[in-house]
Amino acid sequence: MRIPEETSYTRVTNLSVFRRAVYRIVARIRPGSVLTYGQVAVKVGAPRASRAVGTALAENRYRDVPCHRVVRSDGAIGEYAFGGTNAKAARLRREGVRIWNGRVIFPK
DNA sequence: TAGCTGACGCAAA
DNA sequence: ATTTGCGCCAGCT
Numbered sequence: 001m002r003i004p005e006e007t008s009y010t011r012v013t014n015l016s017v018f019r020r021a022v023y024r025i026v027a028r029i030r031p032g033s034v035l036t037y038g039q040v041a042v043k044v045g046a047p048r049a050s051r052a053v054g055t056a057l058a059e060n061r062y063r064d065v066p067c068h069r070v071v072r073s074d075g076a077i078g079e080y081a082f083g084g085t086n087a088k089a090a091r092l093r094r095e096g097v098r099i100w101n102g103r104v105i106f107p108k
Numbered sequence: 109t110a111g112c113t114g115a116c117g118c119a120a121a
Numbered sequence: 122a123t124t125t126g127c128g129c130c131a132g133c134t
Contacts, residue, residue: 018130037117041129052129054116059131072117079116088116 009062018044022056029069032096034104036073054079068092075103 009015009023021044029035035043037050037057046052050073057067058081068088072078077099080088089099098105 016131041117046129048118048127049129051115051117051127052131055114055130056116058116060116067116070116073119077116081116085116 007062008064009060010064012062018046018049018052019056021045022053023060023062023065026057026060026065026067026070029066031066031069033107034069034071034092034097037070037078038073040070069095071104075106077102077104 009020009027015023022040025040025043026035037053038047040053041047041049044053053070057065057070058079060067068080068082068091070078071092077085077089077092079085089102092104093099
């Protein structure tokens with residue numbers, strides 16, 4: 001597919017409705033907070049598409065789509081194409097997300 | 109057009 | 122803590 005990393009997803013036309021919706025939601029996640037794949041799925045109107053959300057984020061190359069802020073529903077960090085789970089956790093900690101034993105501590 | 113497969117998940121068992 | 126079946130999207134044949 002070959003997506004230029006420096007391009008904002010909002011300028012791209014060859015995105016599916018689903019992926020555009022996913023990116024739109026994820027782009028709004030603020031530093032220090034996270035959403036689960038399932039929560040993103042709900043927000044885009046496809047409650048059972050959590051896995052598809054993961055796939056969409058796996059291929060994301062846009063800087064305005066912080067896919068490291070999307071984690072698993074059980075608190076596990078999840079995969080991360082750009083640097084792996086480790087880098088993902090490091091980034092989240094850097095942003096103030098609390099992580100204990102490889103699990104995100106969801107705020108109450 | 110229809111079918112098959114991989115994929116950064118989820119919930120139940 | 123691990124395993125299993127499921128479900129959705131998108132790319133390929």
